[in-house]
Amino acid sequence: MKDVLLHESATLRDAMSKLKASGAGIVVVTDDDGCAIGVLSDGDIRTAVLATENLDTAVSKHMTQDFVWVAEGASKERVLKLFDRRIRTIPILDSHRRPIGLAVPGYMAPIGETISRARAPVRLSLAGGGTDFTHHFLKYGGNSLSTTMARYCRATLRKREDSGIRIHSRDLGRSVQLDRFDDIVYDGNLDLIKAAIKVLRPTHGFDLEISSDVQPGTGLGGSAAILAAVIGCFSEFREDYLDDYTIAEYAYEAERVELEIAGGWQDQYSTVFGGFNFIDFNAENNIVTPLRITTRTRLELEERFLLCYTGNGHMAATIQDANRARAGGDPSMVNFAEQIKPIAIKMRMALLKGHLDDLGTMLHETWNLKKRINPGGTSSYLDKIYDTAMKAGADGGRLLGTGGGGYFLFFCKPYRRGDVVEALERKGHVTENVLLDQDGLQTWTTHS
Structure with a gap:
């Protein structure tokens, strides 16, 4: 910019030298405070020389005071409209009218700092859970049927110039601040997010903020959803975007391998892919098959589904550790799988055809099987909630x-859902509607 700036006391000779050296086509004249007070073009100088025949007169006597300029941050649209008036070089001034640049053809509006964002939906497991444990499906195969709900875990990420790391959870009110990647230790403070960073091994410092629409321990797969969101944010800064399978695998690695938290695979795939999915698990590949559920069927499901919060967090660690402790050939687990997998297949067919009348009964069957394989997964308190809903008219649930x-998911026939809601709320329980998500993990970049 200095190549085109002249003080008001400079001469026409100085202006000609500036124009020749810069090739910009204009010079910008400034006062003692560095503020732009006029411009001189090639044509202005030629006119001045012809009139005065003196190159040593001050530019302030010949400059155009009422000149065209744009403010710092001007949009490309604004500049193009000026170009349409055959103006090809336009000074850019800051808020104090100090010149900071020139807008020329090819001008791009300045953008702020790039940040990445992501959101991942929580899942509703419908059937097949338990057969997605590695030790089981390596020998027997497994499947699961799930969908996602329009409640999200969110992440926002920006790069830092240094190697520092800052993580903040808005929901928990917790933060982690580190000088570098090697300082990461698991100490009970946002360890899940630290694990994602460990497996991703970013080469730059960053600020990361996370939040969630659901509380921990609700049985909605929030851990997998927040991991997917975080990993999705980092993917936005890669030259090669991570595909959905790879993001799900990184999420699984962070939770199950890095932190050694027991559990299956369905949560990670469900949240990343979103919508209704039938997932096959075997020794070679885990394959996600999206289901093309009609809009009519999806809308009807939203009207028939009902969530009821039990008021208690689920006991994931205790129950999943017990599941993992079972050998792959444990007879009770094999028997459970032989019964639950056909239900998942039958439920898939019902959803694809839009035949929903038996869906509640199938959910009821999965709940009974789940209680038999894990008696500790229920209690007299939970059984009373379930019985209240069933007596009021629910077809089934789990x-x-x-x-x-965590949450009960109930399925109700038309005209009975209101009765179920009233019965549960009379007992002091909180019921919630279900709005289904069809998009899965979504990532994008924006500018601050």
Whole structure:
């Protein structure tokens, strides 16, 4: 910019030298405070020389005072409209009218700092959970049927110039501040997010903020959802975007391998892919098959589904540790799988065809099987909630997630859902509607 700036006391000779050296086509004249007070073009100088025949007169006597300029941050649209008036070089001034640049053809509006964002939906497990444990499906195969709900875990990420790391959870009110990647230790403070960073091994410092629409321990797969959101944010800064399978695998690695938290695979795939999915698990590949559910069927499901919060967090760690402790050939687990997998297949067919009348009964069957394989997953308190809903007119339901607490998902026939809501709320329980998500993990970049 200095190449085109002249003080008001400079001469026409100085202006000609500036124009020749810069090739910009204009010079910008400034006062003692560095503020732009006029411009001189090639044509202005030629006119001045012809009139005065003196190159040593001050530019202030010949400059155009009422000149065209744009403010710092001007949009490309604004500049193009000036170009349409055959103006090809336009000074850019800051808020104090100090010149900071020139807008020329090809001008790009300045952008702020790039940040990445992501959101991942929580899942509703419908059937097949338990067969997605590695030790089981390596020998027997497994499947699961799930969908996602329009409640999200969110992450926002920006790069830092230094190697520092800052993580902040808005929901928990907790933060982590580190000088570098090697300082990461697991100490009970946002360890899940630290694990994602460990497996991703970013080469730059960053600020990361996370939040969630759901509380921990609700049985909605929130851990997998927040991991997917975080990993998705980092993917936005890569030259090669991570595909959905790879993001799900990184999420699984962070929770199950890095932190050694027991559990299956369905949560990670469900949240990343979103919508209704039938997932096959075997020794070679885990394959996600999206289901093309009609809009009519999806809308009807939203009207018939009902969530009821039990008021207790689920007991994931205790129950999943017990599941992992079972050998792959444990007879009770094999028997459970032989019964639950056909239900998942039958439920898939019902959803694809839009035949929903038996869906509640199938959910009821999965809940009974789940209680038999994990008696600790229920309690007299939970059984009373379930019985209240069934007596009021629910077709069936199940406790979501591992068990022990969290949310019940109930399925009701038309005209009976209101009765179920009233019965549960009379007992002091909180009921909630279900709005289904169809998009899964979404990532994007924006500018501050």
